[in-house]
Amino acid sequence: MKKFFRIMALCASLSLCCAGCVFRQGGAGGQGGTGGGNAGGAWSYTDTAMGTVVQQSIYVKGRDAAERVSGEIMEYLGRLEREMLSWRLDTSEVYRVNASAGSGEGYALSGEMASLLQDCLELYRQSEGAFDVTLGPVVRLWNIDQWAAGKQTGDFRAPSRGELDEALELCGSDKIIIMREDAPQPGRESDLTIILPEGMMLDLGAVGKGYALDGIRDILEQEPEITGAVISLGGSVLVYGEKPDERSWRVGIVDPLRPSENIGVLSLKGQWCITTSGDYERYAEADGVRYHHILDPATGFPADGGVRGVTILSKDGEIGDGLSTACFILGAEKGMELAGRYGAEALFVLEDGSIVMSEGMEDYFTYSAGR
Ligand code: AMP
């Protein structure tokens, strides 16, 4: 009998609410850039990068400045994917690190990658292994990238227990060796070399967008004439500076049980990163079973700790993004404690639709009417 299957790639997990306007984040894919319109003092652009929709609202006097900065941000995102984060492109550092697995010689890390990986390894320890960037072989087995791109048109089949066990053998951040060179290497920003065992494959999908938001914030900080900005990359949003009317930035949090609706809105001033991990963002269905993209390293299966979505509010995008993934797997109790250790606020939507949030989050969150 032919299997019934459905692949969804819905990256909308947050929606941005400006005074008098609400726009929702787009899904994966897209048809190139649009924009340049000005509403309420913000120049708006929509484009795609890193496999997701990029929405930019930039508050600055003059179209020329807005276009220049928006172009710079898109260029940066392209470069980040091409030169650092992609596991697919042989021009990227992640690709080259993965290609070095099993060689024994290791790979000499750039300063940026060394710092990102050290943060990821620390989060692996802090989350007791729930967050693990070495899950690449398991992510490939599920073919999650194909769900994201919405390209998979053949039958979807969940991997077998045996296949998952084989792939899990190749995973585990504790198997990574990072060595410090004795003498500083001329021309290198880092003196760290990474050694991966045969078959190991890094996948930085859980932190990439948050890391990108930090880079975008650095670009905006170089541009004193920009008074404010809201930049959204799929489920990750940066709010920056102030609105001209000094009102708060309003970021809607999608209801994972009814993704066309918001559970509520965060009202924020100044610079913040808002990152969400939800089971509705990317998933595939086979034989009536739905599989989402946030995997439990203990089983190789989609995490089922009773959580449907986690939103993290933090100053730092990379940490926020990593935490949202880790907290989804850990569940509300342990996740809340982990977020607190990093000084971040957390909001969990549980299976029954109930909401649990940290005390600090309550200062910013307003429930949608009727909840
Ligand atoms: P996010 O949407 O930020 O929660 O990231 C999910 C993505 O991170 C997935 O599409 C995988 O590429 C990867 N991933 C899935 N499970 C894990 C995990 N337990 N630890 C680290 N990365 C993961």
Ligand code: MG
């Ligand atoms: Mg994440």
